[in-house]
Amino acid sequence: MAETTTFGNATQILEPFRGVKRVTIEEYFTSGHRTCQGCESALVMKLMVKASGPRTIVLGSTGCMYVANTTYYTTPWVVPWMHTQLGSSGSAALGTAAGLKALMRKGKMKSEPINVIAFCGDGGGADMGLGAISATLTHKEYNSLILLYDNESYANTDIQLSGMTPYGANTTFSPPGKVKRLIHTRWKKNMAGLMAAGHPECRYVATVCASYAVEMMNKVRRALTIGGPTFIHSLDPCPKGWDYDPMLSHELGELAIETGIFPLYEVEDGQVKYYGKTKAIVEGRARKPVREYLLKQGRFAHFVEEDLDYFQAKVDEMWEKWEIPAVVPFRRLDATRAALSAK
């Protein structure tokens, strides 16, 4: 079969929604799931496919968004959907995109840009599937988006700590006790920064939070439009794992941004662009104290002042010491630069 040399990396051109009233009415993630009340990740799924539209294939790795969403004989997915293994979101995206590309360029399937989105949890994506995601982000000839929905634990298996669980949090693998108040003392991975810094040919990485739904959808649309492999990290409040009243999901999302714990930014072709309330912080607005966010959640209820101070100091460091604030943790090179220019 002859290869059409003209077959490129065509994508669907998805213009940003200009305001909530312009958002399309159609839903591609509907009823038929049984996530917890107030589950922000379920909202992320809904917004993600609303943004991508009907000509989309979605792959989902094992976790809450598999088990609680798709129960045999029911499905909330209006678009084609398939399960992939816990650490396989990267491979699922790559394999699906490669299959479509092969068939289209060999004339075995009608040629059209089909969005390929693979989602993963923080456990499946940032722990187990890190290698596969990293590999996929180097395959620039295949269009796909990997969306990591970060509820900050292995939620589906009953809330165990992952490499993305915040410092000190109470999980079923890190219960506070009389002798050890904090079992989990690792600082959370900087996943979006890691993906952006580590994959020079990945054209688009963004962080999102569904508390800012229109912006979140527009980041998905940008990622799919720009093409090649792209990555989005979404922070998703989880009432069960974080232990708070389900009505506070939206508010906690906002607080994560306002305290500076989770920055909102996109990295397009290497350019870092802060947006939303994170942009305001960069431009001088004061960050809210982290305690306002932490103390609303049962998972930090065992924190004493010392823990709150430590957490605040680490977040301050992100903003004051990092080379690219809250994005790249290398320390500033001012001294080196000064020495170099002095020569």
Add this chain to the structure above:
Amino acid sequence: MAVVTPAAPAATEEDKELLISGSEAVAEALTLADLDVVTAYPIRPYDTVMQAIAKKISGGQLVAEYIVAEGEHSQFEIVKHASTVGARVFCGSSGVGWMYAMECLVVTPPLRVPMVALVGNRALDDPGAFGVEHNDALVVRDVGWMLCWIDTSQEALDTTLIAYRVAEDRRVFLPLAISADGAFLTHSQALTMVPPKSKVDRFLPRYDRGDLLLHPDNPITVAPQANEDWVIEIRRQNYEAMARAVTVIDEAYADFRRVFGRGPENPWFEEYMADDADVILVGMGTISLPIKVAIRELRAKGKKVGLVRLRWFRPFPTERLVAALSRAKAVGVIDRDYSFGSPFGSGVVANEIRAALYNAERRPPLLSFICGLGGREVTLEDVYKATDLCYAAATSGKSDPKTHWLGVRE
């Protein structure tokens, strides 16, 4: 839904004869099959097939997405997903590489993904070893993979074409692994007839995933979570697909002979001087060579010994094998694998054959041998020793329950 084959080939269609290795023969077949997506990861000895495919791609003979994965887990997941959107896929591994992919190997049968893989059989670590053992491929024998063992470059090429025909038959839709003994077959060259594409096109239809295709025009949900409510029915469907594979394999070989004018009448196993044999030895893969040489020597001395070389292990040819073996006065199974703690401590093949013979009207004494592990040469002495023990059992009429390790330093 049998596949209809058009009339006999035109006289102008000539095969070409090439001196190629087993791995290169598989790559020839993949080119003829117009493979769509292939994933590679280095491990000896199977990786010679990926080297051969890479040359086909860079040389322009094959147009396919050729992806070098970052590990075997991804290697198998990538092609699994490519297959669900309708691509014809190929993959493979050896030894611990195959084990590294294990999670992805077990999900393909219930997903009904007809991927074809080459296992270049290799001993498992530790210690690190390159030589052949069959334990790697055998580890998936219970989960819905079809498994076959090949012996020559020609068989490598032919079986690869047959593999796609069988796996992609809608009555089957199961993955299929072709096992080739590391080094002995993957790396050794032999004259091989390579057919023209026109013949292959008459034999092998396009892969059509039908209503299982994952595509916006067919918005299905694949593999939703199930529990005690449905899982047993899903397992039962795999069981039935494996049972249907028996007919499909028979049909595919018959059609192969019609289109290509070669290939065995009995797909399931090769019989070498087994018709009138008192003692039949059984083995898989390239072990056939020393056994055949020994048989010729033994026949010259008046000993009626024969060989059954098993090609298909899953589905297992129970009835046919029983019919072939129950004629003998004794059967000796030589395993190039092990199964520690198994009944009688025997290898996997010996115990499968014991089970197959259990309901037979006539059950000859069965002896179990383990030989050639880690790629150790199977010598004529090993075969003579096995034969002597089988003759003793034939005389006494009693099975010898001991598992005999041949060619081992004591």
